[in-house]
Amino acid sequence: MNAPDAALPARSPVGPPDGLLQRLRAACLPEWHAYSRHAFVLRLADGTLPQESFRHYLIQDYLFLVQFARAYALAAYKADDVEDMRQATRSLAKIIDAETSLHVRFCARWGIPERDILAAPEATATMAYTRYVLERGAAGDILDLLVALAPCVVGYAEIALERMADPATRVEGNPYREWLEMYSGPDYVAVATDAATALDRHFARRGGPGRMPALEATFRGATRLEAQFWQMGLDRAT
Amino acid sequence: MNAPDAALPARSPVGPPDGLLQRLRAACLPEWHAYSRHAFVLRLADGTLPQESFRHYLIQDYLFLVQFARAYALAAYKADDVEDMRQATRSLAKIIDAETSLHVRFCARWGIPERDILAAPEATATMAYTRYVLERGAAGDILDLLVALAPCVVGYAEIALERMADPATRVEGNPYREWLEMYSGPDYVAVATDAATALDRHFARRGGPGRMPALEATFRGATRLEAQFWQMGLDRAT
Amino acid sequence: MNAPDAALPARSPVGPPDGLLQRLRAACLPEWHAYSRHAFVLRLADGTLPQESFRHYLIQDYLFLVQFARAYALAAYKADDVEDMRQATRSLAKIIDAETSLHVRFCARWGIPERDILAAPEATATMAYTRYVLERGAAGDILDLLVALAPCVVGYAEIALERMADPATRVEGNPYREWLEMYSGPDYVAVATDAATALDRHFARRGGPGRMPALEATFRGATRLEAQFWQMGLDRAT
Amino acid sequence: MNAPDAALPARSPVGPPDGLLQRLRAACLPEWHAYSRHAFVLRLADGTLPQESFRHYLIQDYLFLVQFARAYALAAYKADDVEDMRQATRSLAKIIDAETSLHVRFCARWGIPERDILAAPEATATMAYTRYVLERGAAGDILDLLVALAPCVVGYAEIALERMADPATRVEGNPYREWLEMYSGPDYVAVATDAATALDRHFARRGGPGRMPALEATFRGATRLEAQFWQMGLDRAT
Numbered sequence: 013m014n015a016p017d018a019a020l021p022a023r024s025p026v027g028p029p030d031g032l033l034q035r036l037r038a039a040c041l042p043e044w045h046a047y048s049r050h051a052f053v054l055r056l057a058d059g060t061l062p063q064e065s066f067r068h069y070l071i072q073d074y075l076f077l078v079q080f081a082r083a084y085a086l087a088a089y090k091a092d093d094v095e096d097m098r099q100a101t102r103s104l105a106k107i108i109d110a111e112t113s114l115h116v117r118f119c120a121r122w123g124i125p126e127r128d129i130l131a132a133p134e135a136t137a138t139m140a141y142t143r144y145v146l147e148r149g150a151a152g153d154i155l156d157l158l159v160a161l162a163p164c165v166v167g168y169a170e171i172a173l174e175r176m177a178d179p180a181t182r183v184e185g186n187p188y189r190e191w192l193e194m195y196s197g198p199d200y201v202a203v204a205t206d207a208a209t210a211l212d213r214h215f216a217r218r219g220g221p222g223r224m225p226a227l228e229a230t231f232r233g234a235t236r237l238e239a240q241f242w243q244m245g246l247d248r249a250t
Numbered sequence: 251m252n253a254p255d256a257a258l259p260a261r262s263p264v265g266p267p268d269g270l271l272q273r274l275r276a277a278c279l280p281e282w283h284a285y286s287r288h289a290f291v292l293r294l295a296d297g298t299l300p301q302e303s304f305r306h307y308l309i310q311d312y313l314f315l316v317q318f319a320r321a322y323a324l325a326a327y328k329a330d331d332v333e334d335m336r337q338a339t340r341s342l343a344k345i346i347d348a349e350t351s352l353h354v355r356f357c358a359r360w361g362i363p364e365r366d367i368l369a370a371p372e373a374t375a376t377m378a379y380t381r382y383v384l385e386r387g388a389a390g391d392i393l394d395l396l397v398a399l400a401p402c403v404v405g406y407a408e409i410a411l412e413r414m415a416d417p418a419t420r421v422e423g424n425p426y427r428e429w430l431e432m433y434s435g436p437d438y439v440a441v442a443t444d445a446a447t448a449l450d451r452h453f454a455r456r457g458g459p460g461r462m463p464a465l466e467a468t469f470r471g472a473t474r475l476e477a478q479f480w481q482m483g484l485d486r487a488t
Numbered sequence: 489m490n491a492p493d494a495a496l497p498a499r500s501p502v503g504p505p506d507g508l509l510q511r512l513r514a515a516c517l518p519e520w521h522a523y524s525r526h527a528f529v530l531r532l533a534d535g536t537l538p539q540e541s542f543r544h545y546l547i548q549d550y551l552f553l554v555q556f557a558r559a560y561a562l563a564a565y566k567a568d569d570v571e572d573m574r575q576a577t578r579s580l581a582k583i584i585d586a587e588t589s590l591h592v593r594f595c596a597r598w599g600i601p602e603r604d605i606l607a608a609p610e611a612t613a614t615m616a617y618t619r620y621v622l623e624r625g626a627a628g629d630i631l632d633l634l635v636a637l638a639p640c641v642v643g644y645a646e647i648a649l650e651r652m653a654d655p656a657t658r659v660e661g662n663p664y665r666e667w668l669e670m671y672s673g674p675d676y677v678a679v680a681t682d683a684a685t686a687l688d689r690h691f692a693r694r695g696g697p698g699r700m701p702a703l704e705a706t707f708r709g710a711t712r713l714e715a716q717f718w719q720m721g722l723d724r725a726t
Numbered sequence: 727m728n729a730p731d732a733a734l735p736a737r738s739p740v741g742p743p744d745g746l747l748q749r750l751r752a753a754c755l756p757e758w759h760a761y762s763r764h765a766f767v768l769r770l771a772d773g774t775l776p777q778e779s780f781r782h783y784l785i786q787d788y789l790f791l792v793q794f795a796r797a798y799a800l801a802a803y804k805a806d807d808v809e810d811m812r813q814a815t816r817s818l819a820k821i822i823d824a825e826t827s828l829h830v831r832f833c834a835r836w837g838i839p840e841r842d843i844l845a846a847p848e849a850t851a852t853m854a855y856t857r858y859v860l861e862r863g864a865a866g867d868i869l870d871l872l873v874a875l876a877p878c879v880v881g882y883a884e885i886a887l888e889r890m891a892d893p894a895t896r897v898e899g900n901p902y903r904e905w906l907e908m909y910s911g912p913d914y915v916a917v918a919t920d921a922a923t924a925l926d927r928h929f930a931r932r933g934g935p936g937r938m939p940a941l942e943a944t945f946r947g948a949t950r951l952e953a954q955f956w957q958m959g960l961d962r963a964t
Contacts (some may be wrong), residue, residue, distance in 0.1 A: 078570055081573060082389075082565050082573070085565035085573070085577070088557075088580060089562045089565060091558075094554055094584065097557060097558070097584050100561070101580055101584050104561075104564060104577055105577050105581050108573050108577050109574065112570065136375070136378050136475065137378075140374050140378030143381040144377055146385045146388070147381040147385045151320075151384075151388075151803060151804050153866050153870065215936075216936045217936045217937070217940070218937055218940075219936060220933050220934015220936065222930045222931045222933060223931070223932055223933075236374070237374065316811075319802075320803050320811070323799050323802035323815070324803045326795075327796050328628070329796075330702060332822065335792075335795060335822050336822055339799070339818055339819050342799075342802060346802075346811050346812055347815070350808065389565060389566050389629075390566070391628050391629040453698075454698045455699070456696070458699065460691075460693045460696070461694055461696065464568060464694075612854050612950070612951065615854050615858055615951070616854030619854070619860075620857045622857075623860045623861045626861065627860075627864075709853070713850065
């Protein structure tokens with residue numbers, strides 16, 4: 013049985029098996045565990061998460077998405093060549109054109125009108141995580157920025173895949189089924205895999221052993237802030 | 251009697267009476283009240299704040315100070331002329347050379363060795379506030395940055411002055427007396443007054459009525475995050 | 489007769505007649521004249537520009553375009569709301585996906601293989617102009633950035649329209665006819681008009697009379713550097 | 727005889743003999759030669775440089791210094807720890823407080839009143855070099871920034887030392903003697919040595935073999951722009 017307190021696999025199911033992502037994740041396993049198996053996620057998977065918590069999360073996730081788009085704009089500005097600019101631009105355009113609209117429609121199905129989303133103030137946990145990523149990117153280089161983004165981009169796929177493989181997860185009749193299927197689905201897993209793979213390409217060009225402590229600190233910081241984003245959803249915190 | 255729930259004065263005792271600082275503060279009075287009369291402050295003033303809360307705050311305040319120095323470095327980079335560069339450089343040098351050392355000595359008197367300060371992880375509230383300020387400054391101009399810094403720089407003087415004028419405040423025998431006297435003292439009040447005055451000079455050069463909504467949002471955001479910094483101290487939150 | 493040394497019209501044919509663009513242009517008429525009626529342009533219009541100068545310009549213009557895309561990525565990061573982010577993202581995606589490829593094909597018709605473009609070092613004039621724009625945008629806000637971009641975006645339409653209206657211009661048999669028709673054509677004029685209109689929207693939100701001297705200095709600086717970009721083409725300078 | 731066209735020594739006399747500075751310099755020897763033995767320098771050393779060229783250079787060097795101070799402010803913002811922040815802050819404070827004033831007094835002795843310095847427009851070569859450095863630093867990390875600064879900081883010491891060791895140099899009666907003695911003097915050589923040594927410390931922390939091509943491109947770009955700064959002086963170009 014894959015209980016929530018089962019040992020965390022040493023490797024993420026997403027991304028190259030010996031890549032940078034795996035090293036960063038391995039360097040902060042306790043924090044990764046607290047994030048990837050947060051009560052919010054486990055209760056979402058077994059369908060017991062209060063719907064008000066999910067609605068609160070959905071609204072904050074929209075505000076998060078806007079800041080995330082800004083992070084990809086920053087990545088496009090910081091990219092070292094035209095091919096990397098194109099990749100960051102595609103991510104940016106996808107978020108700001110398609111995903112924000114998808115998110116608004118998803119919210120509508122959960123009874124949240126667009127005006128409520130746009131009127132909602134950012135919760136502290138949303139501000140903390142998003143500004144940390146953006147500021148790391150502004151002060152550092154594109155590798156610092158992409159490492160700060162990785163716990164979110166890659167983590168969501170790992171989390172959804174792990175939950176879908178867990179017997180405790182209830183798919184039929186689970187109000188959060190769509191969320192679980194979206195992030196464990198092939199489209200999103202491909203996005204997460206690309207992001208993990210890109211880390212290695214950037215590390216080859218901008219990395220070196222001396223960078224690991226700072227990159228690990230960035231990855232750990234972002235992972236902690238992701239866990240607190242789940243907690244904010246659970247607590248419906250402002 | 252100036253009870254904690256007494257009406258907040260319409261004006262700050264610090265800064266030009268009709269300046270930008272006053273308009274920004276007036277635009278977010280509820281948030282300003284929640285910050286300037288936070289339980290942490292009131293209990294610090296009457297001496298009932300748990301000393302562990304104060305120690306937790308002191309350690310986080312050091313980590314805060316380092317990020318604050320970075321904000322003044324960003325201001326020096328963003329300054330529009332040599333005189334503004336000099337002013338920002340003086341603030342930066344003062345923080346990074348003098349105030350960090352003063353802070354370490356102050357912590358030592360509270361029984362906190364330097365190695366504990368340097369080993370402490372940043373609390374979420376510390377990350378949230380500092381990165382918000384820095385990111386606002388990176389994305390915006392020097393006026394955005396200085397407005398994001400103002401609730402801290404000016405607020406501490408207002409808070410300490412208000413508490414010192416409050417009959418409920420206990421000075422004799424209060425373990426936090428040094429803190430109260432430092433921030434209500436003429437040296438710090440001059441620093442806060444200069445910062446408030448500088449806002450007007452920058453607004454004259456970079457402002458206009460159209461900027462007010464965004465500047466108010468920045469000031470409100472920073473004020474909320476300051477209140478949560480007090481709360482973090484009270485809760486000894488990580 | 490509209491001789492090159494005829495008085496420059498007080499207004500640009502592009503953009504709102506009383507908008508910010510007109511004020512900025514009016515504040516640096518001598519520099520604008522030196523740019524918009526540079527010998528490179530006049531000789532391009534009458535067909536006497538040495539083809540080697542045009543080829544040199546084309547290669548540098550590709551390198552310029554890449555930096556220009558970076559400027560729009562920076563604008564997307566610095567935008568104050570989602571709608572502005574979308575607009576900047578569209579400009580960025582258009583440049584980095586479509587225009588760079590169009591440019592490569594245009595160069596191919598002029599006998600310049602793609603590998604020559606990619607191998608070419610940036611000329612000083614290319615570096616000077618592009619980094620000035622990007623740095624102004626990094627240190628300032630989105631209004632500073634868009635003002636630094638304006639002489640290029642709007643100027644090319646004004647220049648092409650003015651030349652097409654000039655009897656001294658030779659269209660038939662002019663090797664540069666495609667360039668003249670592209671930048672005076674409705675598609676490009678619409679792009680330039682949108683950019684000029686956007687300046688007013690941003691000024692309403694972030695401007696004020698106090699900003700004019702610095703914005704004029706930025707516009708003048710960028711205009712001077714544009715003229716030197718033409719000169720670099722004429723001189724085939726590195 | 728150490729004629730201007732003698733082979734350039736494989737190593738700089740400044741900085742650790744096997745450090746990053748030496749590798750970067752070795753990777754662009756032709757450009758380094760064009761910079762360090764530029765006619766401006768050789769004629770300054772033998773006293774035949776037109777005094778108007780020197781005055782033009784002095785004025786632009788003041789404008790350069792202001793942008794250089796901004797680069798150190800950016801380095802203080804981008805520094806990875808408090809010790810590096812302190813170092814960058816000291817450089818910044820020294821430039822913006824002491825060196826700008828020294829420069830003004832030096833200009834006064836050359837008959838250039840302060841108002842002429844402040845009224846002078848930046849020459850293109852000044853803009854090109856300074857904005858290239860600043861933009862490289864904004865888009866990259868602190869290592870990119872310090873590498874872009876190195877040709878100036880270290881180069882001036884190498885240039886002055888090399889000229890002072892050259893029999894063709896005339897010290898007695900040379901109107902530029904003070905310049906030669908200042909940059910070959912122990913105080914400035916110590917500054918340059920510290921800067922070269924700092925590169926190695928930053929490379930250990932943020933480098934790796936994959937970064938060399940981009941760092942070499944940055945160093946080469948900055949070296950080329952330094953040579954063009956000398957040329958601007960010689961030509962009294964605007």
